[in-house]
Amino acid sequence: xxxxxxxxxxxxxxxxxxxxxxxxxxxxxxxxxxxxxxxxxxxxxxxxxxxxxxxxxxxxxxxxxxxxxxxxxxxxxxxxxxxxxxxxxxxxxxxxxxxxxxxxxxxxxxxxxxxxxxxxxxxxxxxxxxxxxxxxxxxxxxxxxxxxxxxxxxxxxxxxxxxxxxxxxxxxxxxxxxxxxxxxxxxxx
Amino acid sequence: xxxxxxxxxxxxxxxxxxxxxxxxxxxxxxxxxxxxxxxxxxxxxxxxxxxxxxxxxxxxxxxxxxxxxxxxxxxxxxxxxxxxxxxxxxxxxxxxxxxxxxxxxxxxxxxxxxxxxxxxxxxxxxxxx
Numbered sequence: 001x002x003x004x005x006x007x008x009x010x011x012x013x014x015x016x017x018x019x020x021x022x023x024x025x026x027x028x029x030x031x032x033x034x035x036x037x038x039x040x041x042x043x044x045x046x047x048x049x050x051x052x053x054x055x056x057x058x059x060x061x062x063x064x065x066x067x068x069x070x071x072x073x074x075x076x077x078x079x080x081x082x083x084x085x086x087x088x089x090x091x092x093x094x095x096x097x098x099x100x101x102x103x104x105x106x107x108x109x110x111x112x113x114x115x116x117x118x119x120x121x122x123x124x125x126x127x128x129x130x131x132x133x134x135x136x137x138x139x140x141x142x143x144x145x146x147x148x149x150x151x152x153x154x155x156x157x158x159x160x161x162x163x164x165x166x167x168x169x170x171x172x173x174x175x176x177x178x179x180x181x182x183x184x185x186x187x188x189x
Numbered sequence: 190x191x192x193x194x195x196x197x198x199x200x201x202x203x204x205x206x207x208x209x210x211x212x213x214x215x216x217x218x219x220x221x222x223x224x225x226x227x228x229x230x231x232x233x234x235x236x237x238x239x240x241x242x243x244x245x246x247x248x249x250x251x252x253x254x255x256x257x258x259x260x261x262x263x264x265x266x267x268x269x270x271x272x273x274x275x276x277x278x279x280x281x282x283x284x285x286x287x288x289x290x291x292x293x294x295x296x297x298x299x300x301x302x303x304x305x306x307x308x309x310x311x312x313x314x315x316x317x318x
Contacts, residue, residue, distance in 0.1 A: 013259070017287060022280075023276070025279065
């Protein structure tokens with residue numbers, strides 16, 4: 001057994017020693033989070049800085065991934081979902097149900113959705129979430145009083161996740177809040 | 190009857206011409222391709238470096254085993270679900286582990302840490318299997 005293995009084991013044990021609960025300990029090792037980002041055409045809207053929401057989100061995700069090794073999938077177009085290294089250009093519709101199904105197929109056990117609107121189909125999105133069966137945390141970019149925000153709350157409640165309001169005018173805040181739902185990935189099995 | 194020098198010379202010339210004609214017509218054995226240069230011999234890295242690679246210890250191996258047991262325990266709990274009893278047992282395990290991984294400034298402390306590490310491993314085996 002090499003000294004590297006012994007050192008790695010000692011580091012892992014020290015890290016897990018800091019877990020305050022069994023739930024925390026298990027989550028750190030077994031949680032497979034997938035970040036689903038809405039790249040529908042509504043994300044081409046502008047924010048107060050003069051840039052588009054999609055450009056701001058691109059920076060948020062890029063900065064987030066410097067410290068948190070979370071895979072990202074973009075959903076847009078006509079039922080298009082794909083893993084991405086960088087948030088792509090915004091276009092088309094909001095196939096959230098397809099994105100959640102993608103998460104199920106990829107073996108994720110935790111989804112974080114960042115969206116600014118209503119999905120193409122709320123019933124299909126709810127059905128996909130039930131099928132997924134694990135927590136879906138939602139970050140809704142917009143007015144907390146519209147139907148989109150209400151849908152986000154219902155989706156999170158259905159899955160045992162949390163619904164959060166976010167503003168692309170405060171990208172660091174959004175980045176920090178998303179990071180709060182993620183582990184750094186160093187303990188993930 | 191032995192051939193005269195002239196006859197030998199004519200025969201050799203004829204044989205060479207026939208060989209050349211056959212080669213031109215694709216008849217006969219193809220010439221061997223030039224041999225590829227042999228790859229330089231590489232020596233496998235030694236399994237251990239005398240004077241540099243530390244000797245393995247049972248303490249180190251225990252740490253590796255314990256870390257692997259923790260991974261197994263996490264996956265097992267994720268599969269079967271976490272109960273309050275499991276949470277309480279984990280809390281006790283964390284305390285034992287803290288003793289095992291704590292600083293050892295004396296031989297007595299090292300002995301205590303070794304015992305705690307043994308106990309931590311046994312506890313995890315009981316919780317996991």
